[in-house]
Amino acid sequence: MRKISCPTLVLALVVAMAGTSWLGAQASVSAAPLDKGREAAADLNDTAGLAAFIDGIMNVHMDSFKIPGAVISIVKDGKILLAKGFGQANMEESKPVDPETSLFRIASTTKLFTWTAVMQLVEQGKIDLDADVNTYLKTVKIPATYPQPVTVHHLMTHTAGFEEGGVGYQITTDPAKLPVSISGTLAKHMPERVRPPGEMMSYSNYGTALAGLIVEEVSGLEYNDYIQKNIFDPLNMKYATTHEPVPAALKRYEVLGYARENGRFATQPPTFEGGFRPAGSASVSAVDMAHFMIAHLQDGQYGNQRILKQETAQLMHAPAFKFHERLPGMALGFYELHMNGLRVISHGGADPLFNTELYLVPDKQLGMFISYSGGESGGAANALTGVFFDRYYPAQETKLSPVSDELKNNVQKYAGAYQFVRSNHSKIDKFYSFMAQMNVEATSDNHLTMGSGVEQQVFAPIGPDIFQEVGGTHQIAFRTDASGEVTHLFIDFLSSEPLERRPLINQTMFWFPLLGISAFLFLTVLLGVAYRRRQIKAMPKAQRRAVRLSAATAAWALLTMAGTFTVVLNMGLVDRLSRITTALNLYLFMPILLVGLTLAMLATMVIAWKNNYWSVLKRVHFTLVALAAVVMSVFFYHWNLLGWQFG
Template identity: 65%
Template sequence: MSSSIRKIFGKIMVLVLLGVTLGTTGLGTVVPVSAAVFNPGLHAGILDQGAAANLDDSDQLTAFIDGIMDVQMGSLQIPGAVVSIVKDGKILLSKGYGHSNIEENKAVDPKTSLFRIASTTKLFTWTAVMQLVEAGKLDLDTDVNTYLKTVKIPKTYKQPITLRHLMTHTAGFEEGGVGYQITTDPGKLPVSIAETMEKHMPARVKPPGEMLSYSNYGASLAGLIVEEVSGVAYNDYIQKNIFDPLDMKYATVEEPVPASLEPYAVLGYARANGEYVTKRPTYEGGFRPAGSGSVSANDMAHFMIAHLQNGRYEDKQMLKPETARLMHSPAFQFDERLPAMDLGFYELNMNGLRVISHGGADELFNTALYLVPDQQVGIFVSYSGGDGGTAAGGLAQAFFDRYYPAHMTQQPAATSIELGEPLEKYAGSYQFTRRNHTKIDKFFSFLTQINIEVSDNRLSIGSGADQQVYTPIGVNLFQEVGGKHQMGFRTDAEGKVTYLFLDMLNPMPLEPAPLINQSKFWLTLLGISVVLFITVFMGAMYRRREIKAKPRAQKWAVWLSVVMSVWSLVTLGATLLVMNMDLIDRLSYIPLSLRLYLFMPLILVGLTASIFMMTILAWKNKYWTLPRRVYYTFVTLAAVTLCLFFDHWNLLGWHFG
């Protein structure tokens, strides 16, 4: 895959994970791909295909990782990072890079420096769930309402939501977060998980078990179940049942971090005017089971070792072996030929190895964790700024290329004749299943779609140098040309495509976007409407003397169209500003500017209703010439189109979650 197409996927995932469609910064997963851009120099230590380096050679391993980090820290503008690698129950490498506090010239310490791990926190929550399953207090396939005391999930569908659904992200919730997902004010903490779950419950939009739709709400709901069934506050439960047994002394899910750990908290940085500047931290509040963790690299190494050793760390058993094996086994599969979703972990195919993984990202921190159960190997990496998502995937792929190089085999491409039908049915626009349907959040998914085209018996994404091409290798299965990734589809009984799965984006499947949801459809209509509105304004300015001489009714009709056109253009301009609102502001509270903006589409509806009535009068009373009446009608239709756009994307009214 070219570096440019990786950047496209990276940007899509950043948009998705940082809230454009999902409404979260601290709770998104890192691009689970290895889909990150490789910078020159990242492959410097990779051996020839098939010649694996010796992972037990710690000096060689350290030199290799140092070389990668040296390149990444500079080229990707990363101020601080940490890496820990484990194998066979031992830490092979745990090392910090850069600074945890630039102003104080404090270096990153892998033993004590607390990196925010965002969604990687979910692994603590899922582990806690499995502990209670093991204790007989929870059952994976029982209605979650059985366990919830303060919140009840509506019975939207016949099938109830279970913990298995929550852990595989197949509960069927929409995603949201505008105005409430995070907070930047520590004075508002602590926040009750139960109250947050009750107040900001998303709609159920798919039957449980049907399809993956990564859900922060679902993970937080699982944390609430842990709290209410165990009788222990979530923070305390994780501390007593995971951190303490695993000797994780520099780990917490509290927000802000406890005073005793505050000196070790790593600051996140952004780049501004050629310098690193600190930015306000964000807190997950009531969503903390999905993303509030701050942990050192050494402590995450303990956690990785426990999972790799079927729940055992030194003489402590965090989970029974059978429970750990169940947690690490496929629990939902889009296609048995593609990576599965386990109970809390998502699977990746890294050079032919089955890897179970999880990541996390907020505005400043990027984290990834990779476990290879068959090799007893684990990798944890976290970055405190810069392009950390790209860096994490790049480091992981470089590691696997060096120590577990792929033995590439040429798979014969299947022809459309062999598949029994042409590939055109796969072409079209696809939208992520993880998106909002009922609130203003829906608008922020307007541009997050992937388009697939067919050419020469292949499918392609992107164009030109950014094009990524897939060739068919089986029914509903495609292989990246010149790459390692695969793409699969689901079809219904009639052969119509229902879902798309890119292994690099597990667990983020897509589904065909109906015409009414396609951004290119709306952009075309809006473009035509804008042209019409501009011609109305320009024409009125040019013909103002002629208009002044018209009869009063006709004069009013013309000036009404001018006012409506100008207001439409201004409203569209304001809509662009709304789309580009500061992400943290948008997710932490409802800005007054957003509340005021939402009056604008409503005013437009009033103007549109007025011009619609005026159009009827124009035809009834035969205002102007026939061509001008037709033109006036098209302007009215443009206004109606704009109103329909605002209505469809939940911008008519105050639809806050």
């Protein structure tokens, strides 16, 4: 599902930067022989040792991350090495997690079913990866915003160029609103095309749902029926569904999602994808996901069944979009990672109650599926995977290769503020990226830093536009344009979330000082009116009215600013993505009224100077307050908070 808001993504990024164990060591820059004293790799075929190792990690994580339920399956060479559940599937009934039957909601990991379905139709000759998606769409048409059309290949690599969206419509918590047609949802909530296709990756739930609609309209089968018939049935996935809610026949196997309330776990209502179900509606058991992993690792074959031809599966797993030649990129539907020198193809999923990760290592015929039903499980899978790879596939030592003085002395150009490419441009959703900013700073010794305090990472240049973590294994890279200006930042452990250089008008360092100065000026107005009540009362009527206008504008501006951060920015994720709240609707009157007061202030300012109201100093102060109101109005306009701009 990957509906995590941009501020949450930044938080996840910072948490991940706390240490390499969160995602496992990444690809080596220059491989050196293992030290003689270095611990040798453990034997993965020792299933008893593997089970004990996983038990130890999971039990610690269940306690430390306050996780109510979890499941894991590990496959190797076409066999299930481990499938085990932890904790409770239903705490009220004391029902333990069963890896064979317990249905975990896997959110965006569902996309792998959608992409597999697309590739099945590709090998049947019914879909051309390089054809315009409008060739296959019957009920929805993508506008020709750019000369280049959006292709199926663009959808599968998330390079179609759609903006991000979702406020008010991405999910629902009301099962009575289901089922919802995919085509109707996509037609109603079509995002803007904001960049030419193929230029840059921007993870898109809309793009995946569009691929699911293509599956429907090309195959003639409803999406859920297609996945059941062509993936679940041949892979003997008996405890798997993309239906919402979970069908009655499987309901008793559904794992409940929990959140912590007053120190205890409390059941939370599930969220549903509705018309976006190809992007995240599936609920599956760990053993059934093991079948799916084995099929992909064996190039489409599971037992005597085949869901993809060998060449089709290999095409799907091969690199399809690269940010930088030395960093992981995108395959067709899978995103790449580098773990301890191994190429991993992966996909995760997160919704408000579940976190899931799936990792495949084709060269080792290894697959791992992990899912959690709540708690603080966001970093648990990456932590487990890191220590797993360190134990069974330990990284080789890394050495920083010497670089030229030109590279060393050219690091300043990479410093600056970056924002996630996955963002919104045209709707109210844009404001939710206001605080989502990653700062890169250059040091006096020609290094780059990200984060601060104990979470700070330091990177040294190792080649043109690429840096290696000092004392670690992570890498970051930059993209530059034809003139040499830096445009994008890529972080190896966030390969599905590239960042772009943030223009000054989007930076917090631009807005916070302006908003702070404006707030100060507004406060001086209110304090001045309170202090000079008698003087104001004695003023001529026109001047008294002007003072009262400035006080009203100042008070309203401060209230609107407070409402922006308490009503809009602090909306819960479920509320934000599932409905337009009354509070949000009412709040949106406030910036409009502020603009009206601002226009009145500007007109009064002209009159005040023309008719010599008050002293020159007081007129200057009035003018500054009017300009502060303009700043506030421009802020609301720029961040799409002026009016009801919903997707």
